[in-house]
Amino acid sequence: MTDAMVEARAVRKSYNGVVVLREVDLTVVRGEVTCLIGPSGSGKSTLLRCINHLEKHDAGELRVDGQLVGYQARGGKLYERNDREICAERARIGMVFQKFNLFQHLTVLENITIGLVKVLKIDPETARRRARELLERVGLPDKEKNYPSQISGGQQQRVAIARALAMDPKLMLFDEPTSALDPELVGEVLDVMKDLARSGMTMIVVTHEINFAREVANTVYFLDGGVIEESGAPKDLFSAPKSERLRTFLSKVL
Amino acid sequence: MTSGDGNDLTVVPVRHVGRWVGAFVALVAVAMLVHTLLSKVPSGTFICRTVAGVRHCRPRLEWRFFWNTVFHYFTSAEILHGLVTTIELTVLAMAVGIVLGVVVAIMRRSTSRLLSGTAWTYTWFFRGTPVYAQLLFWFNITALYKVITLGVPFVNVTFFSLNLNAFFTPFHTALVAFGLNEGAYMSEIARSGLLAVDEGQTEAASSLGMTRSQTLRFVVLPQAMRVIIPPTGNEVISMLKTTSLAASVSLTELLGAATNISANNFEVMQLLIVAGLWYLIVTTVLSIGQFYLERHFARGALRTPPPTPIERLRRDLHGILVKFPSRHVAAARR
Numbered sequence: 001m002t003d004a005m006v007e008a009r010a011v012r013k014s015y016n017g018v019v020v021l022r023e024v025d026l027t028v029v030r031g032e033v034t035c036l037i038g039p040s041g042s043g044k045s046t047l048l049r050c051i052n053h054l055e056k057h058d059a060g061e062l063r064v065d066g067q068l069v070g071y072q073a074r075g076g077k078l079y080e081r082n083d084r085e086i087c088a089e090r091a092r093i094g095m096v097f098q099k100f101n102l103f104q105h106l107t108v109l110e111n112i113t114i115g116l117v118k119v120l121k122i123d124p125e126t127a128r129r130r131a132r133e134l135l136e137r138v139g140l141p142d143k144e145k146n147y148p149s150q151i152s153g154g155q156q157q158r159v160a161i162a163r164a165l166a167m168d169p170k171l172m173l174f175d176e177p178t179s180a181l182d183p184e185l186v187g188e189v190l191d192v193m194k195d196l197a198r199s200g201m202t203m204i205v206v207t208h209e210i211n212f213a214r215e216v217a218n219t220v221y222f223l224d225g226g227v228i229e230e231s232g233a234p235k236d237l238f239s240a241p242k243s244e245r246l247r248t249f250l251s252k253v254l
Numbered sequence: 255m256t257s258g259d260g261n262d263l264t265v266v267p268v269r270h271v272g273r274w275v276g277a278f279v280a281l282v283a284v285a286m287l288v289h290t291l292l293s294k295v296p297s298g299t300f301i302c303r304t305v306a307g308v309r310h311c312r313p314r315l316e317w318r319f320f321w322n323t324v325f326h327y328f329t330s331a332e333i334l335h336g337l338v339t340t341i342e343l344t345v346l347a348m349a350v351g352i353v354l355g356v357v358v359a360i361m362r363r364s365t366s367r368l369l370s371g372t373a374w375t376y377t378w379f380f381r382g383t384p385v386y387a388q389l390l391f392w393f394n395i396t397a398l399y400k401v402i403t404l405g406v407p408f409v410n411v412t413f414f415s416l417n418l419n420a421f422f423t424p425f426h427t428a429l430v431a432f433g434l435n436e437g438a439y440m441s442e443i444a445r446s447g448l449l450a451v452d453e454g455q456t457e458a459a460s461s462l463g464m465t466r467s468q469t470l471r472f473v474v475l476p477q478a479m480r481v482i483i484p485p486t487g488n489e490v491i492s493m494l495k496t497t498s499l500a501a502s503v504s505l506t507e508l509l510g511a512a513t514n515i516s517a518n519n520f521e522v523m524q525l526l527i528v529a530g531l532w533y534l535i536v537t538t539v540l541s542i543g544q545f546y547l548e549r550h551f552a553r554g555a556l557r558t559p560p561p562t563p564i565e566r567l568r569r570d571l572h573g574i575l576v577k578f579p580s581r582h583v584a585a586a587r588r
Binding site: 052054083084087088089090091092093094095097099101102103104105114115118119147149160163164167 | 458460461465480
């Protein structure tokens with residue numbers, strides 16, 4: 001077992017001829033927090049979605065926990081994995097979305113237990129106990145009976161984090177988790193994420209929160225136009241940006 | 255209410271003149287309708303009495319709308335039997351229609367052109383021809399096939415064989431015709447429901463490791479139901495009435511039973527009213543059921559569910575009591 005949780009080598013992706021990712025290389029070390037920053041349309045979200053195979057990459061090698069994403073190499077050929085295998089892969093990768101995407105017809109508690117019960121086949125009583133522990137952890141012990149539409153955006157996002165954590169993931173992906181929130185609600189979500197980072201969870205966070213990246217990230221990748229322009233430890237990257245593009249980007253967001 | 259300088263001012267509500275005129279016209283129309291429904295007309299016979307050697311005669315009056323005949327036939331065995339057949343046919347045809355509709359709607363979303371094309375063609379055909387024509391088609395299907403057989407071609411192996419003459423009883427004919435027709439309409443309703451569920455819901459389900467069928471069953475369909483239920487309620491009510499066409503393939507459903515009776519006693523109007531009243535009663539029951547179903551599937555989508563009719567009635571009554579304070583309410587306020 002290597003110490004890399006995610007390894008991307010020359011990953012490419014295009015939609016209808018428009019290139020979104022070209023030759024992206026990235027290494028995410030186990031137990032570390034990696035932030036992806038960059039202007040919109042730079043391919044950050046697409047890269048994230050390729051990692052749990054919500055999008056198929058076109059070329060290059062993408063490995064999670066040593067396994068190729070979406071394929072299996074056998075006898076010099078790549079065999080596409082079937083639905084069931086892909087689902088099993090995804091179940092161990094948590095994902096948090098910009099728009100929360102909580103299941104609107106289920107209560108907060110049911111949102112967290114549904115994956116446990118239906119995917120991991122855990123009995124409902126144990127699932128509920130685990131869900132309550134997680135709600136406690138994200139600071140929402142009294143909201144279990146509410147529907148998502150009845151709680152604030154920040155609370156919804158914390159429930160979404162709890163839902164992902166319930167599956168006991170080895171890797172957590174965050175796709176702009178605070179971009180859809182009112183400014184005063186951003187802090188509560190970032191606090192939960194900081195807690196999670198301290199607990200040793202491997203995290204990849206697409207974000208515009210430069211302060212969060214500076215404080216929490218072990219490595220920051222700056223993407224622009226589908227390529228990684230620059231990467232490194234946040235203190236080097238933010239205090240002494242090498243590329244002109246990163247300097248321009250930072251001057252706009254800071 | 256107080257004005258800015260602290261003086262008490264009386265609030266004068268806006269007068270809605272148009273609304274009052276409209277309400278008055280509606281009231282007159284309702285009164286006329288009730289009057290004519292309950293009016294009596296001379297029957298053509300007379301009631302005569304002899305008082306002190308003098309014969310007094312006056313015309314015998316009867317209900318203009320034959321209420322006593324209507325009442326007599328309302329619960330007759332033949333009508334009730336027809337009613338049961340109508341309800342059975344409606345329920346079964348809708349069940350066939352809903353299952354077919356959901357399957358076809360899911361096929362329409364398939365990435366396989368063959369599957370989505372097949373689904374499209376099905377909808378195109380069954381929505382594009384009159385349901386009455388389809389009913390007659392299935393009634394006469396034995397002109398095309400006497401027996402259908404499922405087996406291996408060119409070899410004498412048969413898995414399944416169906417004698418169509420025996421199968422297509424009037425009830426089965428109507429069930430096949432209405433079920434297939436309904437499937438085409440339901441598929442469009444189900445498709446709009448599936449489209450109404452945000453893509454993000456599917457992505458979230460996938461990211462939890464749910465398979466496509468789990469995502470559909472546990473996440474997408476339950477949310478699509480909110481969009482699917484109201485038009486489906488309409489379809490059930492519409493189906494209830496469409497089943498009356500089956501009288502033409504000699505199925506004795508509600509309207510068929512009514513016309514059978516009136517063919518013998520010529521009391522056409524009376525029996526049409528009987529059938530009409532039964533259709534209205536069943537429709538009313540269905541509408542109530544639809545209301546509660548909608549409420550159930552709207553959970554999570556609305557912060558506060560709509561009031562039940564009983565809650566609304568209570569609120570209206572309360573509103574009236576407040577508007578016209580009786581001594582009772584005034585006392586309670588004090």
